[in-house]
Amino acid sequence: MPSVNSVTVSENNGLTFLEINNKSASARVSLFGGHVLSYIPKADNQERLWVSPHAYLNGERPIRGGIPVCWPWFSESHGHEKGALPAHGFLRTQVWKLIHSQETDEGTTVELAPNFTRAEGFEYDCNVRLVIYVGLTLEVSLITENTGVVPFTYNCALHTYFHVNHINTTLLKGIEGDYEDKVDSMSIKSTPSPYNISGETDRIHLKAIESVIIEVDGVDTTEVNSRGNDSLVVWNPWQGAASISDMDAFGYKHMICVESTITQGKSLKPGEQHALTQTVVPI
Known part of the structure; x- marks a missing residue:
């Protein structure tokens, strides 16, 4: 059970949720998947994350x-035939456990760990932790530590779905350089300017972009900061x-994924650890 007043536990359809409520914000975290589902800063009471109304919450x-955790591979990059192993890895279908909670005047921190980190496609010894801070910002850190005797390489992502009023009036600022276009056979293309979405979009921007601004209806609403990404x-x-069975036909109009990712391989020697961190900053 949480040891702090700002965290309570709820259950629904067999799933357990952490309900976080402090003076700065509220948030909801599903222990199934170690999955942040909601972040509402109290300064404007606007939900920053999007969850499909048809999402499986059972x-x-x-x-x-919300924020799915992808680990130890991204998409189908697991070295096997497509579909042979679960897309985005095997952490997002585990029931995680709460291992620590803490609160201060500034915010609330919860730390989660999965039940196992070794399975088909990734058979190395390591520890994984997810540290979630809820306050004036939402900060999520996915920490991987090599506890074995041999090095390993992995990919991962914080696959965040952001809520927008309408995709037609949404712009992204701060992204530049080339990207791989998964919609067009992984062709290398230059980032558009202005960066708006007008069709199916699946782009891997090939640099460690640190800050992206989401503009909605002509107003900057959210800054997305990344650390430890490539x-x-x-x-x-x-x-x-x-x-997509768990989306409605028009759900795309109200969401945009801006994902902090490691897609080009992060190698850890025995005893090393690495944190992939995304910070959601309301503007």
């Missing part, structure tokens, strides 16, 4: 929306949402 499938992914399925 443990049958990974949750569509890339940044932008995703919106557009009308392809109609073929």
Whole structure:
């Protein structure tokens, strides 16, 4: 059980949730998947994250929306045939455990750990922790530590779905350089300017972009900061949402994924650790 007053536990459909409520913000975290589902700063009471109304919140499938944890591979980059292993790894379908909680005048921190980190496709000894801070900002750190005797390489992501009023009036600022276009056979292309979304989008931006501003209806609403990343992914399925079972046909109009990612491989020697961190800053 949490040891701080700002964290309570709720259960629904067999899942356990941490409800975080302090003077600065509220948030909801599912222990299934170690998955942040909501972040509402009290300064403006505007939800920053998007969860599909058709998301499976019963443990049958990974949750569509919020901040899915992808580890130890991103997408299908697991070295096997496509579909042979779960996309985005095996942490997002585990029930995580709460191992620490703390609160200060500034905010609330909870620390989670998965039940196991060794499975088909990744058979190395390591520890993984997810540290979530809820305050004037939302900070999520995915920490990987090599506890074995041999080095290993992994990929990971904080696959964050942001809520927007409408995708047609949404712009991204701060992204530059080349990207791999997964919609167009991994072609290398230059980042558009202005950066708006007008069709199916699945782009791996090939540099450690530290800061992105989400502008909605002409107003800057959210800053997305990344640390420990080697890339940044932008995703919106557009009308392809109609073929995704846990999205409605028009859900794409109200979300944009801006993902802090390691897609080019992070190597850890025995005893080393690395943190991939995303900070959501309300503007």
